[in-house]
Amino acid sequence: MKANLKNLKKLLLEMQKIESISSLLHWDQETFMPENGGEIRSKEIAYLSSLHHQKQVSDEFKKELGKFVNIKNGEILSNEFIDDNKRFLERVWKDFHYANSLPEKFVKELSKLTSTSQMKWVKAKEQNDFSLFEPYLKKMVDMKKTEADYYGYSTNRYDALLEQFEPGITTEKLDDLFGGLKSRLIKLIGKIKNSSVKNKIVEGKFAEDEQWKFGMKIIKDMGFDLNSGRQDKSAHPFTISFHPSDVRLTTRVHENNFLSSLFASIHEAGHGIYEQGLLKENFGSPFGQAASFGIHESQSRLWENQIGRSKNFWKKYLPILKDHFPQFKTMKLDEYFKTINVVKPSLIRIEADEVTYSLHIMLRYDIENMLINEDLPVKDLPKIWNEKMREYFDIVPDSDANGVLQDVHWSMGALGYFPSYALGNFYAAQFFQKASEEIDDFDKKIQNGELLTLKKWLNENVHKYGRKYLPDELIKKVVGSSMSVEPFMKYLEEKYGEIYDL
């Protein structure tokens, strides 16, 4: 029976190739595609996506998977399949089940709505007019409810959406994780606000090619393999992988915002190193895919924050930075460390510091829960958003563009995605704590720029498993205990206690 998994794996490999090809089309669209290339490009992406779906729910696939799994309920048909093989079949069935649970007509309609809705969102944000987006978002929320019903859930409809991004995570678990965190974060932010220490962000002009060179040096030192990947420019930084041997990063470079470009590069390289660290021999298998969106985000956050915004890291790199930008010449390490760690409640999630960031997520989580479970009318969103902003941050957006319209996710139908960003912060702190315990002379190594030690630790402890373990299983395996916000809060309280003299 074991030998027969080969046929199933062959079908999976074919689907993975289709996805990988589609990723190249996406990458090119965001980097080099000429303006007029978009129309045919989106048709080709849609074609590949429908081809993938056809293969996923084909009779051939059902027959092959059905040899090992009851395709209706996911039950493994033989005790012969234990450990890895069992996990393998569970993951394969899950993907099949998700694709198969949605009627083809529904999938097509959702895909059409997504494309229209994104365009409407762009326009609404540009014109600061929520009403242009509202009817499409209303339809989207309705369809996501239907999707959740098709997919199924035990107690909470929102769980069906969460499951797509963070397997095993439920509303109950999130309520538990977020519960205590909210008041502790708000308390910490209050203390920082009242601190007599006032730090300022570095301002000035930074030559674009020098920014590029410095960023490239850092990602290379981190261990991002430029023979198996590259970095380009795009409007919004992202990472996309075709295969562990071909992973593409993008960043943006703004002359007057050096930190934005640098931290985007480090962040994306964190994602990229994860993708390069998946095992080539698992390409096509779920074990060759990332564990979850949250685990992925933990890798980018860990490099960006725990490393990139640490004093240890800049001990090595500040002198090098000074070679690129003479304006830092007289700046001391302590002062520089403070300028890159300014905490300030702000309107825009993606520009938030690491203390306030998770509150932006909790706000969105509250709202998504209300939309999916409590039938909050979409037209009330701007009002609710602003009320929540006052509650979490004590500030109110000057416009919907800087408020409820700021993120692309809802227009894409990615409801249930946001919590993964916060989970990424928590996981990152857990992994980082463990790595710093397990790696000898960890601080010293980071101070010397020996970043590869950390990269190898992550390869060995996180990356190589791919999707074999559920996020919480992986955390337990690596750090010895379940997912928790404690290491994250401890990290924040210590770091910002020092910076703001609390």
Add this chain to the structure above:
Amino acid sequence: MKANLKNLKKLLLEMQKIESISSLLHWDQETFMPENGGEIRSKEIAYLSSLHHQKQVSDEFKKELGKFVNIKNGEILSNEFIDDNKRFLERVWKDFHYANSLPEKFVKELSKLTSTSQMKWVKAKEQNDFSLFEPYLKKMVDMKKTEADYYGYSTNRYDALLEQFEPGITTEKLDDLFGGLKSRLIKLIGKIKNSSVKNKIVEGKFAEDEQWKFGMKIIKDMGFDLNSGRQDKSAHPFTISFHPSDVRLTTRVHENNFLSSLFASIHEAGHGIYEQGLLKENFGSPFGQAASFGIHESQSRLWENQIGRSKNFWKKYLPILKDHFPQFKTMKLDEYFKTINVVKPSLIRIEADEVTYSLHIMLRYDIENMLINEDLPVKDLPKIWNEKMREYFDIVPDSDANGVLQDVHWSMGALGYFPSYALGNFYAAQFFQKASEEIDDFDKKIQNGELLTLKKWLNENVHKYGRKYLPDELIKKVVGSSMSVEPFMKYLEEKYGEIYDL
């Protein structure tokens, strides 16, 4: 019955999308792909190619095409189909017939051989050792003979190969075209050799970014639409199209060879303008494809030679060139014109001037004919090559790397391709003669840099028809008479008569 063509067109569109996607994979491979990305990339390209083949010979396609055409012999089943519809069905059947005439096992074997054989050729060329390539080339020649037999031909086996590149062209026609040309070219070259005028190629260093800027200006002025295409760098210049709204050119830039980069840009932009000039509404139909390899080449040659190496063109652009490269400051137009039109028999086809170029093609044509029809043993190729070089050019290669091993085509199985290059020269001269007659004040317009007039003329007279007409039909339609070498010879004799004072 007419409405039913819709289903056939839908299937064709799907195949065209697959080809277009595959083209992006190729483009990326030659431009930006990191070193280690090649392994999975070639598997993905092979997957798409096999998917395309499956669709082309599927029962669904046969059934649909079979409604209108006897799929065994290409006979159109109804008198209802005349003019465009008849031509459409003829072209569609031809592509089907080619794919369907080859057994799947043969296609796979050929594709495998092609990939091995190319690697072996690279090695053989590097090491200047024909014997490393010989067994693979022998196998390739055998397979191409078999392919010709599968495809079918009436009198000459080589015709079956020619037909894939230049529909309607036969050995008989080529013998006729090449016949008188050979002696006339050799005579002209002899006169030039004996001329007292001695012109020299420009040498020196040319900053790469200035070369790039100047080249970009020229291709823009030619009318290559940079909103529907782009130019990048690659080892070997090429043009690839995903759709008329997304056409990619590449060039190379060598600091010490300014002409190589510039003429590559102009040449590729000629190809690119053709691709952009195909009608968008014909995407998916043969009418949305180029007429032939020879017609394609005529577009690149016309821009490169008849325009790019003309005195009229440089009247406008030499002063601009001087802004980019001060080393030309004191050079007069007449002198510059001569330096870019030096004629000298040489070993390498792709570096040949426009007078000697066609002889390189005739040499290869002779050899391919002997390989396919006269069972010339592959092991004798180096000897034959060198004998032919003496016959055509009165020079003998110093090595096989600079002789029989110089071109990639045979290793790719592209036997029958070379004649298209020479035909491109002939067609270019025919089109150019006609354009200069039909466009008012043609010389003056080119002298003023009004290149768009010519671009529009080509759009209107050549590009928009796509593959609707066979090459010879298209020539007749445009210039009023059949394909001929006369305009080409006339052009050469006049131009080089002036340059070399003959």
